[in-house]
Amino acid sequence: MRIAVCVTRVVDPSEAMPFQVGPAALSGEPLPRCLNAADLSALEQALRIRDRLAGTMVTVMSLGPPECEPLLRECLAAGADEALLLWDSAFEGGDTLATARVLSRAAQQLRADLVLCGRLATDGATGQTPLQIGELMGLPVVSGVVHLELQDSASSLLVHRKLDRGCRAVIRCPLPAVLALEPGTGPLRYPRLRDRFQAWQAQIERWGCQRLGLRPEEVGERGSCVQVIEVGPAKPDLHGLFVPDNGLSGMERWQAVVSGGLAGPAGPSAERHPPLIEGPPEVGAERLLSFLVEEGFV
């Protein structure tokens, strides 16, 4: 069985963002980068399959400039069998669909039986690429995967996927398929020092347009439909903004600020809260039920 794992380099989510407001997008200085957390889960799942199923080959591939190589070596150290760098100057500036074109073509050329991706990159956070890879390859896709197991002598998969409200769907999926994994479905194993040394010396093949059989106008900025025209600091979420009431006395305003906007003016000033239900508990229960029904929770 051949497993292709798509990994991507993201802006390190733990670092502060250097910004230049306006159409010039991000400032020129290089941003701190790391491997995307969900992609590490995907790699770990691939390695677990390989541990159980003899003759499995795990290929890690990443679309990105040569600076991505050290990150691919981390994947090799953790146990991936080979790493591919998908890069060509024509790949620069692609949107999700242009990226999916490159990754799906590479997976096809590898004849992958299973393509594993992280569900979401922490920086772009579109979550589109795995779904579009599947669509371009004509394969079934399951996104939001938290657990997977091979079934029927590795011809199909049983996967658990996230649904709303903490529910999980158990899905049977034929192979070949594309899966997008949630982050945190298993931390990536810690490599041995010997494996790190080997990974440093490993050859990383580079596939460009020619090797993949793609025309330069299909990929990168020329092959993209979406253009980013402006990047700036996040707009504040107005719902969460707390402003103390100017009509309060200084003491009360101070109390409101230190309590995070909770302590209202002292005394029974519950004008904002008419539904205060007192009396026997049966009445409370009745009112509570009808409230839940009215609000549509029951």
Add this chain to the structure above:
Amino acid sequence: MRVHAPVWAVAEGGSGRLPELAVSLTAEASRLAGQLGTEADTVVVGNCEDELVRALGSRGATHVFVAGWSAALHDSDAYVPLLTALIRKHRPSVVLCGTTILGRELAARVAACLGTGLASDCTDLEIGPGGVLRMSRTAYGGRASCTVVCPQARPQMATLRPRPFPTDCGASIREPQVIRLEAESITSPRTRVERVVQGDPLTMDLVEADVVVAGGRGVGGREGFELLLELASLLGGAVAASRVAVDAGWVPYHRQVGQSGRTVAPSLYIACGISGAPHHIVGMRGAGTVVSINTDRHAPIVDLADMAVVADLRDVLPPVLARLREDTSRARSAGMSALGMLAESREDR
């Protein structure tokens, strides 16, 4: 003559409570359509009752396409070819989807089939010069906002975060034309949902829960939490606790909400025997509706609640649970028959 092709909203239907997403997406679509001088249409995936059609009409939908086969709502696989063909036929200029699981998957896959651009999780849409949609979205984990456009390819696709839309956009109430799509046009999905596992109230990730039932000192002990546990499982939610209850060993630490625990923003937060110390409140302030059950009418949580019952939760909850249990068992027997019908219809196909 129309200058621009129509603006489409694509959303799940459903029975019972009016699917708000379909209505709000339609309102947004007709707002954009008004600016473009064209019309808004809605594609409803799943059940579409007359009430929903009327609601969509009042928000400005001219046509309502109904792809009604509610069985595979978890599965975008069934609807991708259908929606792709529909868009190829009618050539809308803009297609809006919701940020639900189905909405996200459908949008990404259909965009790939059509070879067009998609902006995910948009917070704001505007018509720019030349009728090009300017889509604002957040990136870098909410630390940046960016504006994207799709200047050439059509349709321009976006998934839209839920937000309060004007309930009535002022469009005259009209009867939309309903076009029911044939069930045959829905391909049977390659993936099969074997079963759906309900979340367990004690282990469900608190951040995922839509309903949180939290207990504090007033719960009194583990026996009290049994009541909360049952309420949570009947409402399909999770059990949480304030620090006092966790420190007392009544529930494990991963249930703690507040400054030294998790921060949650469920649609419904039921605080039982919680006074509402600031350290707890910071963890649940994002909740939509807050209900408090507390013996103290002056507790700070009462000021925050949308409804406050002043009583002991051990007296209030048992009758509530009894009623909910009754409703659930009735719904379950009804659900079983619906599932039976579903199995039959699958065999027919």
